[in-house]
Amino acid sequence: MKKTxxxxxxxxxxxxxxxxxxxxxxxxxxxxxxxxxxQGSYKYALEEYQSSIQNGVKxxxxxxxxxxxxxRLGKYEDAVNSFTEALNCDxxxxxLRKDILSYRATAELKSGKYEDAMADCQTLGEDFSMDAGxxxxxxxxxxxxxxYEEAAxxxxxxxxxxxxxxxxxxxxxxxxxxxxxxxxxxYLEAALSSEAKDAQDHCDRGRVYYYMEDxxxxxxxxxxxxxxxxxxxxxEEKMKAEVIDVTLPAKxxxxxxxxxxxxxxxxxxRVFTGMGYEVVEGPEIEYDEYNFRKLNIPDGHPAxxxxxxxxxxxxIVLRTQTSPxxxxxxxxxxxxxxxxxxxRVFRSDEVDATHSPSFHQIEGLIIDKNISFADLKGTxxxxxxxxxxxxxxxKFRPHHFPFTEPSAEMDVSCxxxxxxxxxxxxxxxxxxxxxxxxxxxHVLEMCGIDPEEYTGFxxxxxxxxxxxxxxxxxxxxxxxxxDIRFLKxx
Numbered sequence: 001m002k003k004t005x006x007x008x009x010x011x012x013x014x015x016x017x018x019x020x021x022x023x024x025x026x027x028x029x030x031x032x033x034x035x036x037x038x039q040g041s042y043k044y045a046l047e048e049y050q051s052s053i054q055n056g057v058k059x060x061x062x063x064x065x066x067x068x069x070x071x072r073l074g075k076y077e078d079a080v081n082s083f084t085e086a087l088n089c090d091x092x093x094x095x096l097r098k099d100i101l102s103y104r105a106t107a108e109l110k111s112g113k114y115e116d117a118m119a120d121c122q123t124l125g126e127d128f129s130m131d132a133g134x135x136x137x138x139x140x141x142x143x144x145x146x147x148y149e150e151a152a153x154x155x156x157x158x159x160x161x162x163x164x165x166x167x168x169x170x171x172x173x174x175x176x177x178x179x180x181x182x183x184x185x186x187y188l189e190a191a192l193s194s195e196a197k198d199a200q201d202h203c204d205r206g207r208v209y210y211y212m213e214d215x216x217x218x219x220x221x222x223x224x225x226x227x228x229x230x231x232x233x234x235x236e237e238k239m240k241a242e243v244i245d246v247t248l249p250a251k252x253x254x255x256x257x258x259x260x261x262x263x264x265x266x267x268x269x270r271v272f273t274g275m276g277y278e279v280v281e282g283p284e285i286e287y288d289e290y291n292f293r294k295l296n297i298p299d300g301h302p303a304x305x306x307x308x309x310x311x312x313x314x315x316i317v318l319r320t321q322t323s324p325x326x327x328x329x330x331x332x333x334x335x336x337x338x339x340x341x342x343x344r345v346f347r348s349d350e351v352d353a354t355h356s357p358s359f360h361q362i363e364g365l366i367i368d369k370n371i372s373f374a375d376l377k378g379t380x381x382x383x384x385x386x387x388x389x390x391x392x393x394x395k396f397r398p399h400h401f402p403f404t405e406p407s408a409e410m411d412v413s414c415x416x417x418x419x420x421x422x423x424x425x426x427x428x429x430x431x432x433x434x435x436x437x438x439x440x441x442h443v444l445e446m447c448g449i450d451p452e453e454y455t456g457f458x459x460x461x462x463x464x465x466x467x468x469x470x471x472x473x474x475x476x477x478x479x480x481x482x483d484i485r486f487l488k489x490x
Contacts (some may be wrong), residue, residue, distance in 0.1 A: 009056035016252070026055045033065055045069040060089040064100050071103065078110035080104060091276035099129045102137060109141050117141045127334070134160035140174050152183070165191050165204035172211060188212055196221075199228035257487045261360060261479060264467040268362055271386045275379065277340040277364065282325035284344055288315050290324035294331075294446050295403040310346050310357075318346035323403060326365040326458060334369035335454065342463065353475045360463035367439065367449065367456035373406070376436060376457040380410055384433070387466070388415045395430065404437025404458055404476055416472070426471065431469060434461035 026415065033048035046069035052062040061123035067082030083104035087097065101120050108117035121138040139154030157172045168191035168252050175184030188208050196202045202225035209218035242361050269279055288304075303320070310318040342362045349355040366375070377396065384392045393413040401407040414425035421427040436459035441451035464476055471490070473479070476488050 026052065026057050029055075030057045030062065033062075037065055037069060040072075042069045043073045048071065060086045060092045060096060060100075062097070063089065064103070067100075067103055067107065071107050071110070074110075076107050079107035080111065080113070080116075083107060084420060093273075093276075094128070094278055098124065101128075102266075104348050105137055105141065109137075109144060114141060114145045118145065130157070131156045131402055132167060135161060136167070136170060136174075139171070143174055143178055148180075155187070159190070160327040163190070163194075165201075165208055169207065169211060185212065192461065196224070199225045199232060213479055254484075257484075257490055259479070259487065260467040260471055260473070260490050261463055263490060264470060265360075265362070265463055268383075268389065268461075268463075268466065269342070271341065271383055272340045272364060275382070280325060280329060280339050280341050281343055282319075282322070282328055282341065284319055284346075285312065286317060286319040286324045288317055290327045291317050291319050291321070294327040295323050296440050296443050296446075297402045301402070308348050310348060319343075320347050321345055321460065322361045322363045323458070323460070327443075327447055328362060329365070330367065330444070330449055333448055335449070336366070337456070338368075340364050340365050351477065353477065356464075356476055356480070359476075362463055363458065365439070365456065365458045367444075367454055369454060371438075371455045371457060373438060373457070376438070376459070379457075380434070380436060380459060384410075384412045387470070388412060391418065393419065394434075399435060399437075401435060401437055403440050403443050405440045407435070407437035409430065409435050410459075433465070433469070434459055436460070 029048050030052040033045050033052060036042075036048060044067055049062050049066035049069060053059060053066065053225040063082050063086035067086065070076070070079035070082055083100050086092070086100045087104070092100070101124055103115045103125070105120035108114070108120065118138075121134070121141055124134050125138070128134070135154045135158035139151045139158060141146075142151035142154060155174070159167055159171060160406035168187040171187045172181075172184035175181060188211060191208055192205060196205055206218045206221035206225060209215070209221060211365050260458045273279065292298075292301070292304055303309075309320055311434045312318070322343045322345060325343070326339070329337055329339055329341075340362065341364075342360065344358060345361050346358050349357050351357065364379075366379075377394075381394050384394050391413075392415060396408040396412050397411065399407045399409045409473045410433055411430040413419040414422060414429050414431055416422050417429065419429040421429045425431050436457065439456040439458055444451040444454065445457070464479060467473065467479065468476060
């Protein structure tokens, strides 16, 4: 079987080469590896991920997949090596890094490298927000190292985050492996303190009683689960029989359409995540401090006027921009920073063809050492070409924003006439697209970042503006009227 599958893979690759290209076939092998991994075909998945690594296809993800396959096959040293290679790849997102670290710690635990596993668990605690799985893994490693108090503390945190029957059983089994059944039984008893709501709950309670060797109650719960499951199926069938009237004429199902804003947002996120940006979000109801003061907009500035801003009280507003997300991220002090922050914003504007009191912005921020305006220009030029076509040109005009210095507005060559001048670009050949600039040193200082050591750039673009330009829509109100005749065009 293994030989047959290998022959098929080689044949597919050879066929693609004869047709004039192998890029798509490499991608297919990577995708097949994911399917085999999810289906438990770990040997095939490992071979396919190794092929993807040799071909340079999504290296971080391929090394991760190879590591998981090796882990499932009991090849713990190989798994550790694969996860290490994945972490050493360029542009590994924060969420992916956390995932790989968790897998590596698991492989190190399996191979008996307890100190290495604990080091990875400590990194998880320092660099990422801990969840139930992270606490449980740290507890297992601490238990293996005979650090019983630390293990107990982490297991308590894990169960506090995820007080399910499954978590209780996992903690019990971890203690059972160390002949500490009494410590694990406490979690089984805690799980049984909650009432069963459905058939699945009764089934899980039966499992818990089984582990406790209370076979009488285990049988009782499993019989109740079977009864509940039967009752639920009968109820579903009854409801179906009552709702469906076969005498009625058939109804045509109207298939929905993706909104132009959604299409535009996904396209922008695709471009920037491909450059290593992480998508983050923040609250729409924001403090004045983050919406204004930390962005170098002091009291008395025209931007804070009640004619432009929705105030809940003197300290809380509906955010007028997504820049507060940037201030919150900078305040955390985890450098370097490379983020994209899309979201809804609010301004006190009258509704017309180009304005709305509620619209969407997409803002980007990079903070690192030796970041220059040239980096900003290069990034935005790539963005413009990806969004509007390879022939798109850009130009920057000096401008002023309180939170950037120097500041600029970026224009792109009209994609309708190629810069020759037309009705769409009002004869100029250029279309204004976004504002940008280098992050103001005072903004860095207020967020706890040394402006002598770090620099950065920021940019912001209206999502509706991109949709209007990309699809040549001349009235912003069309985006929010929910007219199916309009939306079905997309």
